[in-house]
Amino acid sequence: MLKKYIWINGKIEPADKPVVLINDIGFLRGYGIFDFMRTYNGKIFRYPEHYKRFVNSAKLLDLKVAVKEKDLEQIIYKLIKKNGLQDASVRLLMTGGPAINGILFNPATPTFAILIEDIYDLPAKLFKTGAKLMTFDYQRLIPEAKNLNYIWAVKLQEEKKKRGAIEILYTSNGEILECSTSNFFLVKKGKLITTKAGILHGITRQAVIELTKKLKLEVIERPIKVSELKTTDEVFITATNKNILPIVKIDSLKIGSGVPGPITKTLLTKFEELIKRY
Template structure:
């Protein structure tokens, strides 16, 4: 049985409770982060903490009282749950003043809800999927306009993953005005002529922590990077494709809407970036 963290207390998961009036439950009024654990250490923790703070600020949401203790809380959960490889999920909500209302509760009298739990994922860095690559379908992007805020509004991305599963594929890339925005839970990239192409940062996509690290490592390795929108037709004609996320790291894409990319195997750029990311991230893991 896992130990979880709820508003200052470490509890068995069966004893964890929050109010039915919590605004995350009623309004999806909450933000979250997922930090990977490799070898018992946290990957890119500072980046996740900075993005959490940005998400809270963008939603005028008060920081939880334990904000400055989040590293210690993460480490304690990793320790007590004996997580060697896996994930730590963190969620902050606006809380509740005791009833349902569209108007935000008074931050002077209402404390945010803070919840964390772990997931054990043995062999996380050695996923067999990295050796096979992902098959992707394209779907319309029907989400709200502030995708840069990492909110718990995940119904449509979940539906997108189910659409992909129904089509016999692994995931979906979302399309707006003919251009790829991102994957259901990841940033999207193509490679053409050894140039890495990915959509630039804006309100249209999540500002991925793994994205930032991978692009930095790519440039340091003298790889050419172009940040701009690309069409789904460009993607289908690309030499390679890949995604990045905190839990998948760098994952090759080998097929889009039934169109094989390159020779149908994970490409050299994606494979090399995965190696670099894992090697460099482990050096700075906490």
């Protein structure tokens, strides 16, 4: 749930007050980027990495983040406090600002906002039983940029619910890419494999890769074929609001033995230790 106050272009405003012009190019043309992070123990998880990714998303859309890393961090903490919270989800959002003739924008006048939201924790039970994915043939455009185009993700929410899936797994040309807001990992013969290209590189994904290496487990970043799922031992997905979520079913296919596997469970335990003392 969106909390009471937002920050937009330098000002704190009530979240229920209209703040966007009808001809903002983010609204007229879906032209913009975002990032999504959360705090643990009052501290933003891997803030420098999120800032860096946001700047990169901006660059890929010819936008510029004019607020410096440290300044933005202070604004975020101030806004969380203003909302009366210690821990929260934080959404950064930037668009090209007011459109010129419906299609052009001036990079010098972007719309830049910060939204504070509740932390959406998944039911604890799901981490024990494992969850289900539904596949959908689609590749996000400019996938390395966390851009605002989530038409399919939004449109498929009903279908996802109907099928009892927790996430939508995008596949394209017989390959596994990423979920709508999560990254994909599989475990085969003790090795971890995760998609390398054509995806958004998640911050949790990177944290898991680092964790895995500390555990002396091998991680391979490479293309993954959909056909590999049949012989996979374990699957999990990673995301800011999901941490490491075991996956035991993809469409009608049972993954491994149908329960969270040992490597997934070990990583989940280690990740939980990591965030407990973050």
